[in-house]
Amino acid sequence: MATELMAALENVLKSNKKVIMMELPADRYLEAGSASVKVLIDLGYRGVYVSFQRPCSNISSILSRNGIDTKKLVFIDAASPLAEEKKTGNCVYISERVEVDELVRAVYTSLGKLEGKKFIYIDSISTIALYKPLSETMRLSEFLVSTVRKENCTLVFNVAKDLAQKKFVRDIALKADAVIGVAE
Amino acid sequence: MIDQALIEKNIDSLGKGWIALLEVPAESLTEAEIVSLKALVDRNIFCIVLSGTKPYTSLLQFYNGLSLDTNKIAVIDCVTGTSKQNVEGKVWYMDGPNALTQISIAMSGAICNGGEDKAVLVDTLTSFLMHNKTEIFVRFAHSLVTKARINGASCLLLSVDDTMSRETRAEIVQLCDKVISVHDKL
DSSP states (O other), rough: HHHHHHHHHHHHHHHHHHHHHEEEEEGGGGHHHHHHHHHEEEEHHEEEEEEEOOOOOHHHHHHHTOOOOOOEEEEESGGGGTTOOOTTTTTTETTTTTHHHHHHHHHHHHHHHHOOEEEEEEEEEHHHHHSHHHHHHHHHHHHHHHHHHHHEEEEEEEEEEEGGSSSHHHHHHHHSEEEEEEEO | OHHHHHHHHHHHHHHHSSSSEEOOOOGGHHHHHHHHHHHHHHHHHEEEESSSSSSSSHHHHHHTTTTGGGGEEEESSSSOOOOOOTTTEEEESSSSOOOHHHHHHHHHHHSSSSSSSHHHHEEEEHHHOOOHOHHHHHHHHHHHHHHHTTTTTTEEEEETTTTTTTHHHHHHHHHHEEEETTTOOO
């Protein structure tokens, strides 16, 4: 599964597609997500990892265990405001209200700190929709899409395959240059 | 019949601070809960049972019948339906399975209190989903597992096979480090 995903992502990146949606099997979501970040890092990208699901320390240690150099990533932690995590290095913590404007500012500022080929990685768009109205989720996705179209940057939206048929996810998928689905 | 070795192998392979979903057939639910709890207590892990299926008095009978060390178990009882805390501080009674704010406050106190290894056992996602709107419960589950992760506690979410919609299951599974099915083979 990981090999198939890595090959598909590599092909899409080589064809210079900017906005990518990855529909990952829920049961292997973490494994598939880590594999896709590894592809990006191995291809020389540096990125902004926006985590709505896991606190920064958790996702950072998982990626490290999977052989990813996390120094090449800036984490935006929108999960731990719920539980006050101890603050660490290359991580930007979003305040408790998880406002889209604050997320937008954090993404924009973090991108500015990176050099060379860049990516923004959203993990995951369905989780933010649990906390914010769909209009705000769509506003965030529109900002991200327009940012990567203006800059030399790639945007990856992650979503569990079983959630990919939700209407707002389909609406976001319409703006993507490529949708990668991986067999379970 | 629940394979105790399968549960133990999974717990041992996950290290510390893991989040797992354990899917079991309805008829094996109690056995799965007991086997998991025993495996955790035997590993000297303090267990916080969030019970949405059985009242504390029934649980206590089970635990005593199996000679489980009840000093290693606290219960957040969402079934009895009265708001009080017993004198030993080993059980918190909630208004009901839909009192998610009250449960969240009790859970924060239980997870953040003390330095020993802890695990939360949620019994069961199925029963909590019966009493709450899916979206609200998934948000609660997300907040619970994040709290557990940040405080180094583990979390075992019990669920009855085929009782969650594909979408709800996907939302929950995304939060987990491992999905354990009792149909898995060692």
